[in-house]
Amino acid sequence: MSEMNNGHERWSEELAAYMLGALEPAELAAFEQHLEDCDRCRAEARWLAPALQAVPESVERVELPAGLRTRLMAEVQAEAEHHVGGARSGGGWRRRLGDLWRGEGRRGLRPAIGLAALALVVAAIAGYVVGNGGSTSPNGGGQLTVESGHAPGVVATMVREGQGGSLHLRNVRPIPDGRVLEAWVQRGDKVTPVRALFVPDREGRATTTVANMDGVETVMVTVEPAGGTEAPTSAPIVTMPIPG
Amino acid sequence: MVKREKAERLADEELMPLIAAKDPEAFEVFFDRHGGAAYSLAYRIVGERTGAEDVVQEAFISIWRSGARFDRARGSVRAWTLSIVRNRAIDVLRSRAGKAPKLTFDDELALEQRPSDDSTEDEAMRHETAGEVRGALGTLPGDQAKVIELAYFGGFSHSEIAGMLGVPLGTVKGRMRLGLEKIRGELAEGLA
Numbered sequence: 001m002s003e004m005n006n007g008h009e010r011w012s013e014e015l016a017a018y019m020l021g022a023l024e025p026a027e028l029a030a031f032e033q034h035l036e037d038c039d040r041c042r043a044e045a046r047w048l049a050p051a052l053q054a055v056p057e058s059v060e061r062v063e064l065p066a067g068l069r070t071r072l073m074a075e076v077q078a079e080a081e082h083h084v085g086g087a088r089s090g091g092g093w094r095r096r097l098g099d100l101w102r103g104e105g106r107r108g109l110r111p112a113i114g115l116a117a118l119a120l121v122v123a124a125i126a127g128y129v130v131g132n133g134g135s136t137s138p139n140g141g142g143q144l145t146v147e148s149g150h151a152p153g154v155v156a157t158m159v160r161e162g163q164g165g166s167l168h169l170r171n172v173r174p175i176p177d178g179r180v181l182e183a184w185v186q187r188g189d190k191v192t193p194v195r196a197l198f199v200p201d202r203e204g205r206a207t208t209t210v211a212n213m214d215g216v217e218t219v220m221v222t223v224e225p226a227g228g229t230e231a232p233t234s235a236p237i238v239t240m241p242i243p244g
Numbered sequence: 245m246v247k248r249e250k251a252e253r254l255a256d257e258e259l260m261p262l263i264a265a266k267d268p269e270a271f272e273v274f275f276d277r278h279g280g281a282a283y284s285l286a287y288r289i290v291g292e293r294t295g296a297e298d299v300v301q302e303a304f305i306s307i308w309r310s311g312a313r314f315d316r317a318r319g320s321v322r323a324w325t326l327s328i329v330r331n332r333a334i335d336v337l338r339s340r341a342g343k344a345p346k347l348t349f350d351d352e353l354a355l356e357q358r359p360s361d362d363s364t365e366d367e368a369m370r371h372e373t374a375g376e377v378r379g380a381l382g383t384l385p386g387d388q389a390k391v392i393e394l395a396y397f398g399g400f401s402h403s404e405i406a407g408m409l410g411v412p413l414g415t416v417k418g419r420m421r422l423g424l425e426k427i428r429g430e431l432a433e434g435l436a
Binding site: 016017020024047049050051054058059062063064065069075076077164166168198204209212 | 288
């Protein structure tokens, strides 16, 4: 259908509501029908998709409950063993789970429900890893040594996803109450905060997302007051040079 | 089965085929990357810890069981994952409210999603996090941020939001659009 006579302007008003999941069911079906035929609406949706992705990333991070990961992986491992017909020994994972698993008790799982993705953006993936190894990643990206500031032992991994990337920390020591981790990106002389604050879990892992890695020369992480700050107030626990 | 160390060096999109092949090490890495954001999002929406745990556990199990359904042409793995968590959390909200969210809902309460029967510990944690939705939404004018939060975190339709706020439907649509465009503009400028 021609873009000139398909009512694009009227439908375009519905696009943001569509992306936010705010159309009524009847409107949704009609809009999706239009979307199939309208290159302009699809292009606008692709352009706005990173904004939609930034919405959940803006949520203040809270610590994962201690038992959630254990329960989930126990379920996954059990299904994986079933998948290979019991050929694989399950003792290793069961042993790793140990008393923690038995002490928590099992909570029932409801059946999985398939759900559609909202995001429409096409993400070209280029992965690279920054760790302690100092060797070349088998994944084709650079593997560099993390320069830890006041927190030696912290391992940082940056996984690129399209324009942005996710920053994963390990071996982070507990931070004081009322404090959060805040990531920063440096471009030239300019240092700006990453939007999503985060905190380490009980096992010392912490993750945040950098929405735009274009031109970033260094990623840093500092410990800041809850709510974050607009400029770093402490020495970085991680300083990660990003390959250009 | 891929070793954990090797899996950690793979991009998300490279993990998904392994997860589809039922590789638990790949899935573990996937969860470690996104579980925290997923739980934070679920907690923000459902407003209490147990419900958020259920949402995350069910969402990730659904991904484990259907990992092969990921289509990279439709977005990043993280966006896909969080959309699954968000939709499931909204389902929980709606099931609690009955057939649909209450139209007379106080929008301030909707934004905070305060639990009715939370423990003191939960309440304390919420006080630390409520109202600290910063970043992308924090840069928006209040009226734009409000409609986006009511839609995304509250699961309300634009018509319901118009009724709650007492503004014309077109105004809600416009604020949603302007809000997303402003966030997108800031991302394009590299300020995020």
